[in-house]
Amino acid sequence: MKKKNSYLVYVVIIAVAIVGFLIFRSAASSSGQYDELAQCLADNGVVMYGAWWCPHCQNNKKLFGDSWDTFAAAGGYVECSTAQRTQTELCQNEGITGYPTWRFADGSELNGERGLLELAQKAGCEAFLQ
Numbered sequence: 001m002k003k004k005n006s007y008l009v010y011v012v013i014i015a016v017a018i019v020g021f022l023i024f025r026s027a028a029s030s031s032g033q034y035d036e037l038a039q040c041l042a043d044n045g046v047v048m049y050g051a052w053w054c055p056h057c058q059n060n061k062k063l064f065g066d067s068w069d070t071f072a073a074a075g076g077y078v079e080c081s082t083a084q085r086t087q088t089e090l091c092q093n094e095g096i097t098g099y100p101t102w103r104f105a106d107g108s109e110l111n112g113e114r115g116l117l118e119l120a121q122k123a124g125c126e127a128f129l130q
Contacts, residue, residue, distance in 0.1 A: 032067030037116060040125035042074030045105030049091055051081035054099040056113045063116055 032038070048071075050057035061068045071077060080091035080099065087096070094103075102110040104122060120128040 032065050032070060034064055034067035034116065034128075035070045037120055037125055037128040038064060038067040038071035038076070039074060040128065041119060041123050042071055042076040044123040044125065046119065046123045047076055047078055047103045049078045049080050049094065049096045049099065049101040049103065051085075051099045052079060053081060053085060057100045059113050060100050 048057070048060065050060075064071055068077075078090065078094075080088050080096055082088060098111050100112065100114075102114055102119065102122075104110075108122075110118070110122065117129070119125075
């Protein structure tokens with residue numbers, strides 16, 4: 001009887017390990033619809049300066065869907081607000097006066113909510129435009 005219980009414990013441990021691996025693998029391999037665009041924007045030096053409390057920033061983030069994490073992780077997002085809603089020194093030094101501010105590699109800017117197509121055109125992300 002003891003041998004059967006030990007066997008059952010091993011089976012349960014192996015089953016839990018397999019399920020955990022499959023869940024982890026699924027989460028790690030999930031990608032967003034606009035990952036290619038998000039990476040292109042970041043690769044082309046596009047940065048969105050925003051604030052956690054800004055509804056326009058939240059709307060722009062939602063446009064990217066699951067691909068927002070790709071953009072942000074590639075250095076495409078700079079948080080300009082502290083927990084007290086004061087502006088960070090970095091954003092002050094960059095001359096950011098409103099949110100969101102989209103800055104491009106050539107130094108030009110677009111302010112306010114922007115569509116993905118407009119951002120792709122401005123950044124030269126041709127693959128997204130086709």
